[in-house]
Amino acid sequence: MFHVGDSIVYPMQGAGLIVAIEEKEILGEKHRYYMINVPIKRLQVMIPIDKVQKSRIRLVADEPTLKHVLDIFQYGQTDTNLSMKERFKINTEKLRTGNFQEGAEVVRDLMRLNKKKALNASEKQMLDSALKIFISELGIIRGITESQANDLLNKRVG
Template sequence: MFHVGDSIVYPMQGAGVIEAIEEKEILGEKHRYYMIKMPIMGMQVMIPIDKVLKSRIRLVADVLTLEHVLDVFQYGQTDTTLSMKERYKINTEKLRTGNIQEGAEVVRDLMRLNKKKALNSSEKQMLDSARKIFISELGIIRGITENQANDLLNKRVG
């Protein structure tokens, strides 16, 4: 499905590059694994090839998709009528999809809310996690560092 050198997104973890495909024996069973380097998190992840569909791994978005997502990020509306509980549930569902636009919406909305008043600890943690995931994909697509991607988001949030 994927090949060495492919840039992928692992939902709830972030973007990375497949560095190798290796066979490993774990608990007496041999399986083939994608060995993925996650630059932002500074770690390597092993994902069994036979579990890839279930894990919702996808290729990173293309530049046109990213530009659309950044426009939505900057100019899209934030629903301020939701309760914290409703917002948390909706945002969790969005992040689980692994969709770049839905993840960007979570980051945008929580960043905007955080500007108005401090987020509670669970939403602050969600913002930190969602932001890292979005920044990791943005960095890979644009070929920029984590700091440059972070600066780009800060300039675009309204």
């Protein structure tokens, strides 16, 4: 499904690069693994190839998808009528899907709310994590640094 050199996104972890496909023996069983470097978290992840669909790993989005997502990021509506509990549940589900657009919506909505009033600790942590994941993918797509990607998003949040 994936190849060495592919840029991928591992939901809840961020964008990374498949650096190798290796066979490893763990608990007496041999399996093939994708070896993935995730720079934003400074870690290397091993994902069994036979469990990759369950992990929801996907290729990094392309430029047309990014443009669409950035338009939604900038011009999409934020539902301010949800309670914190409802919002947290919805945002957690969006992040678990690994969907680029849904992750961007979480970042946008929490950034907007944070401008109006301070987020509670759990939403602040969610924003920090979701922002890192989003920035990691944006940086790979555009070939820019984390700092440049962060600046780009701050200009677009309304």
